[in-house]
Amino acid sequence: MAGRPAAHPEVLCSLQPGRTSEVIMKPPHHVALLLFFCTSLLLCALTPVKAIIWREAEALVNWKASLADADESLGSWSIANSTSLCRWTHITCNSARHIRELDLTDATLNGTLDDFDFSAFPHLDKLTLCNNSLYGTIPAGIGNLTSLVVLQIVSNPSLRGAIPRSIWQLKHLTVLELVHLGLDDTLPEEVGNLTILEELDLGSVTLTGSIPLTMGMLMKLRFLSLEGNNLTGSIPLEIGNMTELQEMHFSDNYLEGQLPGTTTHLRKLQDLFLSDNQLGGHIVPKLGNSSHLDTVAIAHNNFTGPFPSSICIGGALRIIIAGYNGFTSLHRHIFQNCTALQSVDFTANNIVADLKDCFGEHLGLPRTMVFSQNHLYGTLLTDRGEAFFCNYTNLNILDLSNNALYGGLSKCFWDLKRLALVDLSSNSFSGVVPFSRTCEDRLYYLHLANNHFEGTFPLGLEKCKNLITLDLGGNNFSGTIPSWVSKSFPRLKFLRLSSNMFDGTIPHQILQFRHLQLLDLSKNKFIGSIPDDFTNFTGMVHEQTNIDFIDADHYMHIEQIQIVWKNADHVYIIMRAGMAGIDLSGNSLSQEIPNGLTTLLGLRYLNLSGNHLSGSVPRDIGNLVLLEALDLSQNQLSGEIPPSFVDLKSMSTLNLSSNGLSGRIPMGSQLQTLVDPSIYSNNPGLCGFPLKDCELINVDRKWNNPCRR
Ligand SMILES: *[C@@H]1O[C@H](CO)[C@@H](O)[C@H](O)[C@H]1NC(C)=O
Ligand SMILES: *[C@@H]1O[C@H](CO)[C@@H](O)[C@H](O)[C@H]1NC(C)=O
Ligand SMILES: *[C@@H]1O[C@H](CO)[C@@H](O)[C@H](O)[C@H]1NC(C)=O
Ligand SMILES: *[C@@H]1O[C@H](CO)[C@@H](O)[C@H](O)[C@H]1NC(C)=O
Ligand SMILES: *[C@@H]1O[C@H](CO)[C@@H](O)[C@H](O)[C@H]1NC(C)=O
Ligand SMILES: *[C@@H]1O[C@H](CO)[C@@H](O)[C@H](O)[C@H]1NC(C)=O
Ligand SMILES: *[C@@H]1O[C@H](CO)[C@@H](O)[C@H](O)[C@H]1NC(C)=O
Ligand SMILES: *[C@@H]1O[C@H](CO)[C@@H](O)[C@H](O)[C@H]1NC(C)=O
Ligand SMILES: *[C@@H]1O[C@H](CO)[C@@H](O)[C@H](O)[C@H]1NC(C)=O
Ligand SMILES: *[C@@H]1O[C@H](CO)[C@@H](O)[C@H](O)[C@H]1NC(C)=O
Ligand SMILES: *[C@@H]1O[C@H](CO)[C@@H](O)[C@H](O)[C@H]1NC(C)=O
Numbered sequence: 001m002a003g004r005p006a007a008h009p010e011v012l013c014s015l016q017p018g019r020t021s022e023v024i025m026k027p028p029h030h031v032a033l034l035l036f037f038c039t040s041l042l043l044c045a046l047t048p049v050k051a052i053i054w055r056e057a058e059a060l061v062n063w064k065a066s067l068a069d070a071d072e073s074l075g076s077w078s079i080a081n082s083t084s085l086c087r088w089t090h091i092t093c094n095s096a097r098h099i100r101e102l103d104l105t106d107a108t109l110n111g112t113l114d115d116f117d118f119s120a121f122p123h124l125d126k127l128t129l130c131n132n133s134l135y136g137t138i139p140a141g142i143g144n145l146t147s148l149v150v151l152q153i154v155s156n157p158s159l160r161g162a163i164p165r166s167i168w169q170l171k172h173l174t175v176l177e178l179v180h181l182g183l184d185d186t187l188p189e190e191v192g193n194l195t196i197l198e199e200l201d202l203g204s205v206t207l208t209g210s211i212p213l214t215m216g217m218l219m220k221l222r223f224l225s226l227e228g229n230n231l232t233g234s235i236p237l238e239i240g241n242m243t244e245l246q247e248m249h250f251s252d253n254y255l256e257g258q259l260p261g262t263t264t265h266l267r268k269l270q271d272l273f274l275s276d277n278q279l280g281g282h283i284v285p286k287l288g289n290s291s292h293l294d295t296v297a298i299a300h301n302n303f304t305g306p307f308p309s310s311i312c313i314g315g316a317l318r319i320i321i322a323g324y325n326g327f328t329s330l331h332r333h334i335f336q337n338c339t340a341l342q343s344v345d346f347t348a349n350n351i352v353a354d355l356k357d358c359f360g361e362h363l364g365l366p367r368t369m370v371f372s373q374n375h376l377y378g379t380l381l382t383d384r385g386e387a388f389f390c391n392y393t394n395l396n397i398l399d400l401s402n403n404a405l406y407g408g409l410s411k412c413f414w415d416l417k418r419l420a421l422v423d424l425s426s427n428s429f430s431g432v433v434p435f436s437r438t439c440e441d442r443l444y445y446l447h448l449a450n451n452h453f454e455g456t457f458p459l460g461l462e463k464c465k466n467l468i469t470l471d472l473g474g475n476n477f478s479g480t481i482p483s484w485v486s487k488s489f490p491r492l493k494f495l496r497l498s499s500n501m502f503d504g505t506i507p508h509q510i511l512q513f514r515h516l517q518l519l520d521l522s523k524n525k526f527i528g529s530i531p532d533d534f535t536n537f538t539g540m541v542h543e544q545t546n547i548d549f550i551d552a553d554h555y556m557h558i559e560q561i562q563i564v565w566k567n568a569d570h571v572y573i574i575m576r577a578g579m580a581g582i583d584l585s586g587n588s589l590s591q592e593i594p595n596g597l598t599t600l601l602g603l604r605y606l607n608l609s610g611n612h613l614s615g616s617v618p619r620d621i622g623n624l625v626l627l628e629a630l631d632l633s634q635n636q637l638s639g640e641i642p643p644s645f646v647d648l649k650s651m652s653t654l655n656l657s658s659n660g661l662s663g664r665i666p667m668g669s670q671l672q673t674l675v676d677p678s679i680y681s682n683n684p685g686l687c688g689f690p691l692k693d694c695e696l697i698n699v700d701r702k703w704n705n706p707c708r709r
Pocket of ligand 11 (some may be wrong): 567609633658
């Protein structure tokens with residue numbers, strides 16, 4: 001730096017005499033440089049403005065020197081280059097050549113703000129420090145940026161400590177963003193001093209304590225976010241004074257009490273985000289009297305009572321996310337005027353209502369309707385036998401699972417062009433699944449489980465060639481599995497037909513599903529052998545790591561399926577993937593367990609219990625190193641447990657009881673953790689841990705002990 005004298009010495013030479021000694025205290029290369037210029041050019045114009053500019057350059061260079069590896073992003077910042085200060089990277093000057101904006105977004109800054117001389121920037125009106133690796137604290141000196149209008153310190157998770165009180169004195173601020181920092185502070189009353197603030201974002205910083213009443217003094221505020229903090233207490237009534245407010249983000253805190261009625265004074269409100277708090281009580285019925293109201297996200301609170309009836313008065317509402325509360329009712333025709341509605345999610349409330357009353361035929365074009373886990377009743381069909389939402393041609397997700405709906409389905413399901421997920425599980429729907437010659441390409445996930453559907457495997461599905469999940473479990477379907485299934489659903493990953501009355505043999509085409517991860521045919525009446533050509537059955541050959549999720553226009557829906565895993569019913573969240581399993585238990589399958597099963601190295605569970613399988617346990621069973629649960633109980637298996645059993649390193653649930661197995665139970669580290677003897681019970685010839693010693697049995701029983709080792 002010192003080796004390259006500045007090309008334009010006028011800035012350096014403009015130092016006031018009084019500043020020289022101060023500057024001389026700086027690092028040696030500056031000293032050399034200054035002495036050189038100030039002795040060789042004695043007749044400089046010494047104006048105060050230039051001195052300040054010099055001071056700005058000097059302050060930046062000093063700070064840069066305190067940062068690690070700053071040369072890459074701040075290369076142009078050097079004393080030798082201070083004449084072109086206004087062309088340095090990240091800097092914008094005003095007409096008087098003072099720094100007006102300092103935007104250090106993504107500048108890979110690694111260091112502290114301790115050496116930043118804020119008092120050198122009296123003209124700075126915008127300071128942006130986003131996405132860097134700053135650590136230490138925000139110095140109180142930041143209060144010297146007295147002209148500051150915009151302050152953004154975002155995504156520096158290692159910044160610690162308090163928000164300096166001096167920030168609340170920066171009275172020209174219109175934008176204050178302190179977001180994703182590692183701070184630890186409360187929100188002081190002084191926040192109300194920043195009366196011209198238009199945008200206040202203090203998301204994830206982490207704030208504790210309560211929201212001060214002075215907040216209401218921010219009457220120009222348009223955007224307010226306090227989300228992702230540890231705020232407690234209630235939302236103050238004074239919030240209603242912020243009449244310019246368009247967005248209120250309070251999600252992910254510990255706020256409690258009621259949503260103040262004064263919220264209805266916020267006539268410009270567009271977005272209300274209160275999810276994941278402990279708010280409760282009734283919501284004022286007049287909520288929604290803002291003609292701009294677009295999104296109401298209040299899930300995971302304790303709200304009760306009727307959902308506000310006027311929610312759609314404004315006519316602009318697009319999104320309601322109100323799941324996991326205690327709402328008890330929906331006003332009749334509440335959604336009638338929601339002509340802009342796209343997503344409605346009332347998962348897990350206590351809503352008792354006739355579905356048709358809530359919606360009716362006049363609703364606009366919603367994409368998502370999620371009402372799972374409520375007490376909705378009524379049918380989906382109109383008097384004409386159509387489903388009343390057949391007109392909702394934009395419908396993308398329809399989840400009405402776990403309600404008390406009944407009646408049949410309409411064939412319009414297969415014609416709704418955008419429908420991607422239908423979950424009608426756990427209701428009382430009945431009848432035959434209607435047939436249609438067509439099925440739209442976008443139908444990926446179909447759950448009809450736990451109803452009273454009957455008839456054969458639904459032939460109308462044959463054209464649904466993009467199905468990924470098909471769950472028909474827990475109904476009264478009968479007949480055979482058609483041989484076309486694997487050809488018709490080449491993308492299928494999850495097939496669940498358990499607990500029906502299906503019979504016949506399992507068609508060998510079932511092993512043509514290349515992507516199948518879950519095959520559950522348990523508790524039916526299947527007979528014959530287990531098909532054994534596993535060449536194309538590749539979905540279970542590798543460990544599953546892919547994550548599928550349903551992203552319907554930025555609204556993420558969680559798809560679930562019921563499986564029996566380690567002797568218990570589980571609701572498995574499909575998007576967490578990672579699961580691969582086969583359950584053929586509770587049928588009348590016979591003959592041997594095909595050795596080909598042992599090539600499915602991704603398997604995490606295999607349940608063949610309660611059949612008539614004979615022969616021996618496949619020799620290579622030990623290949624299944626990811627297998628956590630194996631149930632072969634209640635069959636007619638014979639011979640010894642193969643030695644490879646000790647390689648089942650992941651196994652935590654095993655059941656071999658009620659077979660004709662004999663010989664010594666193999667010894668192995670994982671097997672030694674399975675200490676419950678009943679998992680081997682009712683196999684007259686088995687011995688060894690956790691059953692009796694093979695030798696003891698020999699002596700005790702005095703029979704021909706089959707233990708040969
Ligand atoms: C001085 O700054 C300008 C503008 O940023 C830059 O183009 C130039 O490379 C810098 N010169 C030095 C010596 O750093
Ligand atoms: C910051 O610099 C220190 C010291 O040079 C280094 O150990 C650390 O890894 C750097 N941090 C980042 C995020 O680059
Ligand atoms: C300005 O900075 C000085 C240190 O340079 C500090 O002592 C003073 O408290 C600061 N003023 C404000 C208002 O923060
Ligand atoms: C700043 O806020 C505090 C607390 O609300 C108040 O006492 C003080 O008078 C305010 N200062 C100014 C200058 O408004
Ligand atoms: C905020 O709450 C979380 C979860 O309760 C806790 O782990 C964390 O330590 C809290 N942070 C502060 C700053 O209180
Ligand atoms: C602010 O709100 C409170 C409570 O709603 C009210 O009493 C007060 O008059 C309001 N203040 C202003 C300035 O509007
Ligand atoms: C909605 O607000 C308007 C004024 O913007 C008012 O006239 C009307 O009475 C309000 N309606 C309800 C139901 O509060
Ligand atoms: C829907 O709008 C009409 C006309 O503005 C109004 O009469 C009716 O009461 C509204 N329905 C609901 C449920 O808000
Ligand atoms: C299945 O059908 C039989 C006979 O029609 C009936 O008794 C039984 O309740 C039905 N089961 C279910 C789950 O609907
Ligand atoms: C295997 O399936 C049967 C029902 O068919 C069930 O009772 C048992 O718990 C399952 N075994 C395991 C290990 O999950
Ligand atoms: C093992 O399977 C049998 C028969 O399927 C069952 O009765 C028993 O409860 C199971 N034992 C354990 C420990 O899961």
